Amino acid sequence: MTQAATPEHERWPGASLRATAVSRSFEGIRALDGVTLELHRREVVGLIGPNGAGKTTLVNVMTGFDRPTAGSVELEGREITSWTPHRRGRAGLARTFQHSHSFGSLSVRENVEVAALGVGARPREARRRATELLDLLGIERKADARATTLAHGDERKLEVARALAIEPRFVLMDEPAAGLPEGEIPDFVRVLRTVRDEQGAGVLLIDHNMALVMQVCDRIHVLDQGRTLAEGSPDAVRGNLDVTAAYLGESAANGSTASAPS
Amino acid sequence: MTDRRGSLELIGPVLALALAGIVGSTGFVDPALENEFKGALVSVAIVVALYVFVGNSGVVSFGHVSFVAVGAFAAGVMTVPVALKPTITPGLFAFLGEHSVGNLASLALAAVLGGLFALVVGIPLMRLSGLAAGIATFAVLGVTYNILNNWEKIGPGPLTLTTIPETTGLLQATIGAIAVVAVAFAYQRSRYGRKLRASREDPAAARAAGIDIHRERLWAFALSGALSGLAGGLLVHLAGTLQARDVYLDLTFLTLAMLVVGGVGSLWGAVVGALAVSALDSFLLRAESGEVGFVDDLLGKPLWGGSRLVGVALFMAVVLVFLPQGLTRGREFHLPRLGRRRAVAQESSA
Numbered sequence: 001m002t003q004a005a006t007p008e009h010e011r012w013p014g015a016s017l018r019a020t021a022v023s024r025s026f027e028g029i030r031a032l033d034g035v036t037l038e039l040h041r042r043e044v045v046g047l048i049g050p051n052g053a054g055k056t057t058l059v060n061v062m063t064g065f066d067r068p069t070a071g072s073v074e075l076e077g078r079e080i081t082s083w084t085p086h087r088r089g090r091a092g093l094a095r096t097f098q099h100s101h102s103f104g105s106l107s108v109r110e111n112v113e114v115a116a117l118g119v120g121a122r123p124r125e126a127r128r129r130a131t132e133l134l135d136l137l138g139i140e141r142k143a144d145a146r147a148t149t150l151a152h153g154d155e156r157k158l159e160v161a162r163a164l165a166i167e168p169r170f171v172l173m174d175e176p177a178a179g180l181p182e183g184e185i186p187d188f189v190r191v192l193r194t195v196r197d198e199q200g201a202g203v204l205l206i207d208h209n210m211a212l213v214m215q216v217c218d219r220i221h222v223l224d225q226g227r228t229l230a231e232g233s234p235d236a237v238r239g240n241l242d243v244t245a246a247y248l249g250e251s252a253a254n255g256s257t258a259s260a261p262s
Numbered sequence: 263m264t265d266r267r268g269s270l271e272l273i274g275p276v277l278a279l280a281l282a283g284i285v286g287s288t289g290f291v292d293p294a295l296e297n298e299f300k301g302a303l304v305s306v307a308i309v310v311a312l313y314v315f316v317g318n319s320g321v322v323s324f325g326h327v328s329f330v331a332v333g334a335f336a337a338g339v340m341t342v343p344v345a346l347k348p349t350i351t352p353g354l355f356a357f358l359g360e361h362s363v364g365n366l367a368s369l370a371l372a373a374v375l376g377g378l379f380a381l382v383v384g385i386p387l388m389r390l391s392g393l394a395a396g397i398a399t400f401a402v403l404g405v406t407y408n409i410l411n412n413w414e415k416i417g418p419g420p421l422t423l424t425t426i427p428e429t430t431g432l433l434q435a436t437i438g439a440i441a442v443v444a445v446a447f448a449y450q451r452s453r454y455g456r457k458l459r460a461s462r463e464d465p466a467a468a469r470a471a472g473i474d475i476h477r478e479r480l481w482a483f484a485l486s487g488a489l490s491g492l493a494g495g496l497l498v499h500l501a502g503t504l505q506a507r508d509v510y511l512d513l514t515f516l517t518l519a520m521l522v523v524g525g526v527g528s529l530w531g532a533v534v535g536a537l538a539v540s541a542l543d544s545f546l547l548r549a550e551s552g553e554v555g556f557v558d559d560l561l562g563k564p565l566w567g568g569s570r571l572v573g574v575a576l577f578m579a580v581v582l583v584f585l586p587q588g589l590t591r592g593r594e595f596h597l598p599r600l601g602r603r604r605a606v607a608q609e610s611s612a
Contacts (some may be wrong), residue, residue, distance in 0.1 A: 063470065089472030101467035103460045105527075105592075114460040117453040118471035126453075166472055 015041045015076055017062065017093065017170040017202060022071030023226075024057050031057040032068070033226040037204075039170055044196050044203040046213040046234075049223035055206045056098055058223070059172045062204075063095045064088045075170075090119050092169035096162075096176050098206075100155040102147040108158055109134065109143040115165035126165075133161040136191060152179050164195065171195065172204040177212060185209070189216050214238065268451060274595025275443045275533040279306060282537065283436030294553075295544075296432065297500075302540035303435035304496045306533055307442040308513075309520045311489035313532035314446045315482045316521065318455055320462035321391055324514060325383075325399030328406035329487040331509035332379050333372030333494025335410055335417050338426045338504045341368045346425050353414030365429040369438075369495040376491015377484050384483035388476050403514065411506035423504040430499040438496045442489050446529055449485060458482050515571070516543065519578045525588025530595040535588060542577055546570040 017039045024032040032054045039045050047055050060066035062073055064085035072081045075091055083091075103111050109130050116126035134140040137157040142150060150158060160176050177188050189212065195201050207213050213220065213234070220237040222229040230240045286299025312326045342350055344362045351359065363371065387398050411420055430438070449455045458478040461468035465475060498504050516539065524535020549557040552564035585591060 065466070065469075084474075085466075085469040086472050086474045089470055095470050097466065097470075101464045101470075103463035103467065105463060106460065110456070111460075114456050114473075115467075115471035117457055118460070118468065118473040120472070123453055162467065162471065 015169075016074075017076075018074045019058065019062050019068075020072050020074065022058070022061055022068040022073065024054075024061055024066060025069050030226045032061065034071070035223065035226070035228055037221055037228075037231075039202040039204050041169060041202045042196055042200050043218040044192055044205055044216055046217035046220040047204055047206045047223065048208075048210075048213060048220060049229070052225075053223040054226040055223055056174055057226075059095060059174050059204070059206065063093060063172060065095075086118070089166055092166070094163040094166050094168035094171040096159040096171075096173045098174040098178075100152075100159050102150075102155065102158060102162075104146070104148040106147055107144050108139060108147055108150065108154075111147050111158055112161050112165045115162045116167075119166040129165050129167070130161075133164050136164075136194060137161045138187060153181060153184065156180060160191065164199075167199070168201050170202045170204070174206050175208070176205070177207055177209060185212055188212070192216050270597060271530065271594040272444070272447045274530055275447075276440055278533055278537060279303060279436055279439045279443065283432050287432045298540070298544040298548075300430060300432055300435045300500050301544070302537055303432075303439040304430065304493060304500055305517065305520060305540045306439040306536040307435075307493035307496055308490065308517050309524075309536040310439070310442045310446050310529065310532045311486055311493050312517055312521055313526070313529060314449060314489060315479075315486035317526050317528065317532065318450055318458045318462065318482055319479050321479065322396040323399040323483075323486075324396050324518070325402040325406075326486065326490055327509055327514045327517065328383075328399075328403045329376040329380050329490035330494035330497065330513065331406055331410055331506070333376040333491030334498040334504055334509050335423075335494075336375045336491070337368040337372040337495035338423050338498040339417050340371060341365065341427050341429075341499070342423065342425050350424060351414070351418050353419065354417075355415045358416065365427065365434075365499065368499070369492055372495030373488045373492040376494065377488030380487020380490070381480070381484040384480045384487075388479040388483060403510070407506055407510045410509075417506075418504070420506070424502070426498055426502050426504060428499060428502040430496050435496060435500065438492065442493060443529065443533065445485075445489060446532075449482070450529065454478060454481055512571070516574065519574055523578050523581045523588055525585075525590040525592045527587060527592030528590055528594045531588050531590040531592060534590055538589065539574060539577070543570060543574055546573045 019035060019037045021034045021036055022032055023030065023034055035054070035058060037058065047058065049055055057066060061068045064083055068081065072079055074080060075088070075093060080088060080091070103114060106114065112130035112133055113126040116129045117123065121129065134143050137160060139154050139157050139161065142154055147158060156176055156179060160173065163171050163173070177185065180188060192203060192205065193216070196203055205213065205217060217234055219232065220234055221231045222237060230237050282299055282303055286296050308330055312323065315326070316323055339351065339354070339358060340363050342362065344360065347354060347359045383402050387395060390398055410417055413419060417423065450459065457468070457473045461473055461475045461478060468475060494509065501508070520535040520539040521532055522535070523539055524533065525531025545554065546565065547570050548554050549565035550567055550569055552558055557565055581589060
C-alpha cells in the first residue's frame with residue numbers, strides 16, 4: 001500500500017492544518033517559541049523531541065485546549081486561533097490525549113458512538129462507525145465492557161478509536177502507542193496507514209518509539225525547548241547531529257516510557 | 263439487543279409508580295394515607311425533574327425548586343375561580359385577575375413557564391461548573407422566593423393562595439409522575455442525553471469530540487425546568503393552598519436528599535430515593551402529630567416536633583456513609599441475570 005505519486009497537498013495546497021509562529025508562555029517559561037508546523041491531508045508527520053520540548057503544548061494549541069500567547073492556527077485557510085475545542089472537533093480536527101481519557105461508566109462501544117454523535121452523526125451512523133472502528137483497532141471483543149475496566153493497551157486503542165469516530169480531516173495523536181506491547185506495533189502502523197490512505201486524514205504523531213516514527217512518518221518535525229530544531233524527511237532528520245544529541249541521547253537516558261508534562 | 267435491554271430499565275420505575283398509585287387507591291391502606299401516596303408521587307415528579315439536569319450533567323443545582331415554585335404559582339394563580347380572585351388576590355395584573363384556565367391547561371402553562379425561566383436563567387449560569395454553579399443556582403432560588411413572596415401583582419405575595427382546585431387525585435399524580443419519568447428516560451437515551459452524560463464523565467474528551475458542553479447543559483436545564491414546573495403544578499393542585507415558603511428551603515432540602523439517597527447517577531435512583539424518603543418523611547410527620555399509635559405508646563406522647571427533618575437528614579447521612587452512590591449505587595433498574603453473571607465470572611477467572 002504505497003503512496004500515490006502525487007501527494008494530495010501538492011494538488012490542493014489549502015488542505016492543511018497550520019500553526020504559524022506560535023508561542024506559549026507559562027509564567028515566564030517559554031513552552032513554545034515561534035514554532036511553525038504544517039500538516040497536510042494524506043500524510044503522517046512525526047513530532048518528536050525530548051520531554052518538556054513542547055510537543056503536547058503544541059497539540060493543545062492546535063486543538064484549542066490552550067491558546068497561544070502569539071502566533072496563529074489555520075485550518076484549511078480559515079483562521080481558527082480563537083475557536084473552542086468543540087468547534088474545531090466539528091470542523092474535522094481530532095486529537096488523542098497523552099493520558100487516556102474516557103467516558104468511564106460508558107461501554108467501549110458507547111464511548112466511540114458518543115464521539116460520533118458529538119460531531120452530529122445520527123445514532124444509526126454512530127453505531128456503524130463504532131462497529132467499524134472497534135474492528136479496525138482490534139478491540140471489538142471489548143465492545144460491551146465498561147471503559148474503566150480496559151487494560152492500558154486497550155485504553156490507548158479506545159483513545160484512537162474515539163478520535164477517529166469524528167471522521168477527522170486531521171488527527172493529532174499524543175503518544176498513542178505508548179505502552180503498547182512491541183508485538184502490537186505493526187497493527188498500529190497498519191491503523192495509521194489506513195487513516196492516512198483510506199480516510200485521507202493528516203496525522204500528527206507524537207511518539208518516543210523512534211523505530212515506529214521512522215517507519216511510518218512521511219515527514220518529521222523535531223522540537224527542543226519550545227523551538228523547531230529540525231524538520232524534513234525521516235532520513236534527513238536521522239542524519240541531523242543536533243537531533244541525535246538532543247533527542248536520541250535524552251531518550252536513551254530516560255527510557256522510552258518517560259513522558260512530558262502535559 | 264442493547265435497545266431491548268435498555269427499555270427494561272424503564273419497567274422498574276413505571277411499575278413502582280403504578281404500584282404506589284394502586285396501593286394508595288384500593289383502600290388497602292388507611293384512607294387517611296391517600297394524601298401521603300399522592301405526595302410521594304408528586305415528589306417523584308420533582309426529584310426526577312431535578313435528576314434530568316443533575317444526574318445527566320454531574321453539576322449540582324440547589325435552585326431547582328425555583329422552577330417548581332414558578333410552576334406552582336402559575337398553575338395556582340390561574341386556576342383560582344375568577345369570581346374569587348378579587349377577594350383572594352386583589353392586587354393581580356388585570357389579565358391575570360380576569361382569567362382562569364382548567365386543570366390540564368394550568369399544568370401545561372406551569373411546564374412552559376418553568377422551562378422558559380430555566381432557559382433564561384441557564385444562559386449565564388451554564389457557563390459555570392462545580393461549586394460556583396451550585397451557589398449561583400441557590401441565588402436564583404433566593405431571588406425567586408423573594409419575588410413570589412412580595413410581588414402582589416403576580417400572586418398572593420406574603421399571603422396564602424387558597425381555593426385552588428384540588429385536581430391532583432391519585433390518578434393524576436400517578437400519570438404525572440410516570441409522564442415525567444418517561445420524558446426523563448427518553449431524554450437520557452437520546453443523543454442529547456448521551457452527549458451530556460459523556461461530558462459528565464470526561465469534559466476534555468467530550469470537547470475533543472465536538473460536544474458543546476454549555477449547550478447540552480442548557481438544553482437539559484431547560485427540560486429539567488419544564489418538568490419541575492409541571493411537577494409544581496401537580497403539587498399545587500394536590501395541596502389546594504400555596505405560600506411562597508412551601509416551595510423554598512424545606513422542599514429544596516427534601517428533594518435533594520431524595521435524589522442523593524436514591525443515587526444521583528440513575529433515573530431508578532431518583533425514583534427509589536423519592537419513594538423511600540417520602541415514606542420516612544410521612545411516617546415521621548404523622549408520628550409528630552400523634553397519628554402513629556405505637557410511637558405514642560412508646561414515648562407516652564407524640565414524636566418531638568422537628569423530628570421529621572432530623573430523621574430524614576440522619577437517614578441521608580447514614581445512606582451516604584454506607585452507600586456513597588445511593589441506594590441504587592447509580593445503576594439503572596435491571597432484572598437479575600444470574601446466568602449472565604456466572605458466565606462473566608467464568609470468563610474473568612479464566
